[in-house]
Amino acid sequence: MPELPEVETIKRILSKDVVGLTIKDVTVFYKRLIQTDYDEFVLNIKNKKILSLSRKGKYLIFHLSDDFALLVHFRMEGKFFHLKDLESNLNKHVSLYFTMDDGSYMIFNDVRKFGVMCLYKEEELPDCKPLKELGLEPWDIKGPEYLLEAYKHKGYMMKEALLDQSVISGLGNIYADEVLYRSKINPFMKAKDLNEEEAKKIIVNADEVLKEAIKAGGSTIRTYHPAQGVSGLMQVSLKAYGHEGKPCEECGARMEKRYVGGRGTTYCPRCQHVAPSIAITGKIAVGKSQVLEIFSSLGCYTASADEMVHSLYASESFLKLLKARFPFLFVDGKLDKGIVITKMGEDKKFRRGYETFIWSAVRDLINTFLINHTDKIAVVEVPLLFDAKMEDDFTFVVGVESDKQREYLEEREDHDVEKRLAINKRNSYDLNRKKLDYVIVNNGTRESLMSQVGTVFSSIYNAKANTCKKSH
DNA sequence: GCAACTGTTGCTTA
DNA sequence: CTAAGCAACAGTTG
Numbered sequence: 001m002p003e004l005p006e007v008e009t010i011k012r013i014l015s016k017d018v019v020g021l022t023i024k025d026v027t028v029f030y031k032r033l034i035q036t037d038y039d040e041f042v043l044n045i046k047n048k049k050i051l052s053l054s055r056k057g058k059y060l061i062f063h064l065s066d067d068f069a070l071l072v073h074f075r076m077e078g079k080f081f082h083l084k085d086l087e088s089n090l091n092k093h094v095s096l097y098f099t100m101d102d103g104s105y106m107i108f109n110d111v112r113k114f115g116v117m118c119l120y121k122e123e124e125l126p127d128c129k130p131l132k133e134l135g136l137e138p139w140d141i142k143g144p145e146y147l148l149e150a151y152k153h154k155g156y157m158m159k160e161a162l163l164d165q166s167v168i169s170g171l172g173n174i175y176a177d178e179v180l181y182r183s184k185i186n187p188f189m190k191a192k193d194l195n196e197e198e199a200k201k202i203i204v205n206a207d208e209v210l211k212e213a214i215k216a217g218g219s220t221i222r223t224y225h226p227a228q229g230v231s232g233l234m235q236v237s238l239k240a241y242g243h244e245g246k247p248c249e250e251c252g253a254r255m256e257k258r259y260v261g262g263r264g265t266t267y268c269p270r271c272q273h274v275a276p277s278i279a280i281t282g283k284i285a286v287g288k289s290q291v292l293e294i295f296s297s298l299g300c301y302t303a304s305a306d307e308m309v310h311s312l313y314a315s316e317s318f319l320k321l322l323k324a325r326f327p328f329l330f331v332d333g334k335l336d337k338g339i340v341i342t343k344m345g346e347d348k349k350f351r352r353g354y355e356t357f358i359w360s361a362v363r364d365l366i367n368t369f370l371i372n373h374t375d376k377i378a379v380v381e382v383p384l385l386f387d388a389k390m391e392d393d394f395t396f397v398v399g400v401e402s403d404k405q406r407e408y409l410e411e412r413e414d415h416d417v418e419k420r421l422a423i424n425k426r427n428s429y430d431l432n433r434k435k436l437d438y439v440i441v442n443n444g445t446r447e448s449l450m451s452q453v454g455t456v457f458s459s460i461y462n463a464k465a466n467t468c469k470k471s472h
Numbered sequence: 473g474c475a476a477c478t479g480t481t482g483c484t485t486a
Numbered sequence: 487c488t489a490a491g492c493a494a495c496a497g498t499t500g
Contacts (some may be wrong), residue, residue, distance in 0.1 A: 003479070031495080058480080093496085099493090112495045130481095156494075165481085169479045172479060187485080259474060356475080401489080 002074035004137070004170030005213035005236075009059050010080060011037030014060075015053045017082045022049045022101040023064075030095035033108070036118045044068060044119055045098075049153055057134050059167030061125070069125050071118040072108075081107045103178035115392040138206035144199035151191035157371070159260050161191035162202070173263050174241040179205045181240035186273045187265050188258075189369045213237055217454040240266045245392065253463075256395065258371055269395055274374045276460055278394070282400035284426050285408040287442035287449065291400050294379045294453040301373040305382040308365045309358065318361060325357060359388040366393065377460065396460055399429065399436040402443055 002010070026045050028034065035043045048064035055061065062070040072078070083089055086097065086105045095113060108115065120128050136146065150167040162168060162176035171179060180187045183201035194202075195395070199262070203434050216236035244257040248268035257266045269276055282288050289304070296302040312318045313335070323330050329339050344351045370378055370393070382390055391397050402408070405424070409417045430438040438456045442449055 006479090071481080075494095077479070110495095111497065112478090112480095114494060116481090153488095163480090174479070262492090263480095353474095360476090 002058060002078065003172035003175055003208055004055075004058055005217045007055050007060050007074065007176075008214050008322045009058055009217040010074075011053045011055045013081060014082060018050050018100070019052060021104070022047060023098045024101050025100070026096065027097040028096045029322075030113055031111070032248050033095045033110070033115060033117055034119075035116045036120065039118075041119045043251065045070065056131055056164055057137065058172070059130060059134075063122070067122040069120050069122050071120060071125070071128065071130060073116045074110075075112070075114035075116065075315065076113045078108065078110040080362065081105075083107060087355075120429065122299060133166045134169045135165060137170050138168060138203055138210060141168070141203050144196045144203065145231075147199040148194065148196065149449055151194050154191040157188045157260055158185055158194065159187035159265050161194075162206075163261075163263070168202075168206060170208060174238065175206070175209050175213065177240040177266050178209050178238060180272065181267060181391075182209065184271050184273070186374055188274065188374045189259065198276070203417075226427070233306070240268075242266070259367055260394070270463070275377050276463070277387050277393075278377060278379045278395065278460065279385050279397045280379060280381045280400060281383060281397065281429065281430055282402075283405065284383070284420055285405045285412070285414075286400045286402040287408070288383065288400045290442070290446075290449060291398070291440055291453055292379060294450055295377075295379040295457065298454070298457050299367075299376060301376055301378040303366070303369045303378070303380045305362050305366065305380060305384075307446055308362050312358070312361055312365075317428050321361075326354065355387070359384075363388065363390060363393070366390070377457075381410060384433070386428045388405055391432070391435055396437040397435060398438045398440060398456060399433065400442055402441065404443060408467035 012360045016162060023045055024047065026042055028038075028042070031038060045064075045068075048066060048068055050062055050064060052063045053060065054063065058073060060072045060074070062072070065345075072080075078095075081089060083102060084104050089105075089107055089109075090097075093108075093109050093111045095110045096117070097114065100106060108117075116130075118128065118130065131189065135150070136315075141147070151161055154161060154164075156164075159176060162171050162179060163173065176215065177187070177314055179202060182205040183198065185198055185201070213236040226330065240255070243255045244254050244266050248255055248271060250268050251268065252447055253268055253270035255266055256269050256386060257264055259265065267274060280288050280295075292302050292304065319335060322335065329335055329343075331339070340354070344354065366380055366382070368379065380394070382388070385391055385397065405415060405421065409420055414420060438459075439454045440449070440456065
């Protein structure tokens with residue numbers, strides 16, 4: 001779990017234990033851990049005394065005798081244990097251990113084996129590849145100009161910006177969310193649009209969050225050092241990370257989570273000025289598209305899951321993925337929809353797998369749409385919202401209902417009215433009806449529909465306009 | 473039992 | 487140059 005605060009804490013604990021000891025020998029179980037020349041590492045690390053420890057960003061540095069320096073990055077799960085007993089602590093997750101001159105051992109335990117070590121000469125250290133590009137730690141940033149300058153041409157989102165170690169070093173996924181939450185900044189806004197006020201807030205809050213965590217880490221991470229592995233996060237009070245679905249502690253709005261660059265991002269849509277998102281769902285031929293269209297006319301961004309599915313089937317890269325997963329659906333290199341339909345009917349397991357595959361692709365597209373449209377309300381029509389388990393991806397869910405489905409289908413000159421109505425039964429809309437935030441009943445005139453949509457819109461719009469109690 | 477998700481970073485590809 | 491996607495790996499959770 002090492003972000004900057006943990007590395008700092010490990011540094012403090014290990015400093016007390018190992019400074020003054022000499023590394024007599026090293027035993028490596030996972031060679032790729034060593035990023036600099038392996039033979040030189042093994043040769044040069046021996047008989048080096050540990051003079052001191054320091055930290056840069058998330059890197060831990062052992063300063064050794066003869067001007068050597070050992071650079072360690074823990075990545076996701078790396079841990080150091082300083083122990084007297086070796087045998088009982090060796091397991092398949094131990095990547096390496098050092099034998100110390102007092103008979104103790106320093107064991108590097110790394111379940112996922114992402115951790116890395118480098119051995120340099122001290123004079124190489126400032127210019128070595130890992131450290132060269134490292135940005136300032138929050139407390140070393142003199143003013144907002146530093147961030148404004150660094151982000152000036154960056155098209156990435158603020159969430160990505162805080163994870164960019166070449167600008168600010170030390171924040172990871174957890175604290176990046178915390179900093180944005182405390183600063184009340186939209187995680188999806190472009191870094192280049194950051195203003196001076198916001199930059200100031202980020203610097204102050206990053207400083208505070210990390211310092212608080214170091215403080216808390218010092219008391220709880222103690223268990224880190226003696227044998228047993230650490231479980232969970234430090235006891236610092238996190239208000240964003242892990243709070244998806246819970247009420248915001250500031251304003252009570254429901255905390256949401258979206259993915260940016262593969263990293264989960266939790267935020268308060270209201271405090272952090274992320275315009276609400278709305279899902280429109282309902283059975284076939286109840287007027288969902290009309291409702292979507294009305295939202296569009298009210299100035300909302302709109303999208304449709306059905307259209308996304310169509311675009312997927314038209315996309316070369318998607319078809320390639322589909323073929324890799326379900327090769328038997330392809331005849332002469334082309335997707336045979338007949339086979340898909342037949343198999344969907346007779347093979348339940350296939351149907352589940354196929355639907356999951358399509359829905360996860362659609363979900364990605366919806367996520368992309370949402371994170372790129374956070375300044376105004378975004379509305380997406382998702383007919384099978386509940387089947388695809390996407391209801392939690394939106395701030396609000398609006399159901400559209402009508403007892404005139406048959407009429408509407410007939411109006412569309414649909415040849416298979418009965419079949420359509422039968423398919424309808426698969427829609428788990430009824431089962432999930434209580435999850436709806438709003439219901440629009442489409443039984444009357446266009447005027448009635450417009451007025452209902454208008455009511456829903458203004459209710460949501462005004463909820464968004466609520467200001468937060470506190471601001472930093 | 474499988475699929476999705478997890479604290480990080482850097483390399484490859486377009 | 488940027489941007490995205492993936493790879494490295496193994497465990498936990500639904």
